[in-house]
Amino acid sequence: MIELEQRHFHCPGYYIRAASKRFEAEGAANLRRRVFVQEQSIFHKHDRDDIDLIATHLVALSTYAHEADQVVGTVRIHEEAPRLWWGSRLAVDSDFRAVGRLGAELIRLAVCSANARGCDRFLAHVQMQNVILFKRLHWSPLEEVTIHGTPHMRMEAQLDRYPPCADPVAGWYHRPRIHEPHR
Template sequence: MTSYQFKLATTPEEIAAYYALRQTIFVHEQQLFETSDVDDIDAIAYPIIAVQANAATEPNSGDSADQIVGVVRIYETSPGFWYGGRLGTHPDYRKGWQIGKGLIYKAVTTANTWGCQQFLATVQLQNVRFFQRLHWQSVQEMTICDRPHHLMEVDLNFYPPANEIRPARPFQQVREAS
């Protein structure tokens, strides 16, 4: 079984790969946005990535770089009130739910470590059952980008605080729209 590391994106390379994968998923593949999914929230959000260590792009290529295979962002809108969003997995790594589950766990436990009292996310309709299995409940149905979503809230009792040190401020190397 392939293992992944779930962590805050901190280096310029990780942050660039984070935005590139979001572009692939939300602009090119899902066509939720015309040119870029970057918004004002990115200025305050903490980017979280799923990394497959030593993923070579081709056998015997000599490329031993880590590959970013999943993304999510978390942000605090007022003290203790957190949101998660832009959860996505690289199209080539969507077998099973291991990456999505790991990203959700990292996102919520990180926010919980940083004083989260309530954690919400807007979830595309096709992913609602997956979130329900991970101790989320639907609060409200809504439409975002002309697509059905649910506003969902997690049961924080299933996501204990971790030991992630909160950076002084989010990383603000926002990629320009392409």
Template sequence: MRRAIFCDEQGLFRGTDEDAWDASASPIVAVQRGAREGEEVVGVVRIYEVEPGVWHGGRLGVARAHRKQGVVGRGLVHKAVTTAHGWGCRRFLALVQAANVPFFESIHWRSLEERTHRDHPHHLMEADLASYPPGDEPRRPPGPGFG
């Protein structure tokens, strides 16, 4: 799904969007049950710790058919931040495409600064952890990259 969104659809990457963070990231996947083949992946995000207590979310992607209402994206962001918060996160950041800043602001994030990433406007944003109580998701060792 990441390849379809970030490489094919948006053209931000050529071939793959995988990077060094994938090796240590914890992927979170949104699945729609009851699809034709039983389950369908409708969204993805990854979280990773860059230094003790400082976590980043990234590569948030939602299948085109599930973007309009924001339900999948909102759920993925909530799960990402509450999971990291439960694992000791004291600060949660993400580099967000400029077009998505209003969505993130509506769910208790604030822009820290504007940046250009891969020739596209982005904002470095921070989640208000008071709005995301720590989750109780068990922490598993990171797995292999995904794409």
């Protein structure tokens, strides 16, 4: 009997960067529609608003042979007032939520990008099920609010934990840790 070598699938990496190509912007909009309209039913037809016109849209891109393949995560940031930045519409495709740290990496790029642009305060309205994640990422809860009929926590990032990222379009390549099965 020939013993077969056991092989493990190695997860590809992900680009975490500002959307700079049309397919990235369209992929982010489609992902937000799937998550906020179809999955969570927070909005009826779409979640787009006036902030989309001024926001910087960030994406997590899966890769195929080290080339960007599809948008699997997104978040947007905008400066509401001088030095006051907001993050919103954080979404990760349901098929990729088990991939380690995609949401966290998008949050990191969001705050680091704003920090490089002179941010003194970075806020977000976080859905209640995600508050624990944000606390682990050095965010402080401020107050509970209801937005679009959904409970949220207004939270603030601890900026000293997020070094400035001067080139969010370049972003970075994130390779999740591989979890070997227990024997």
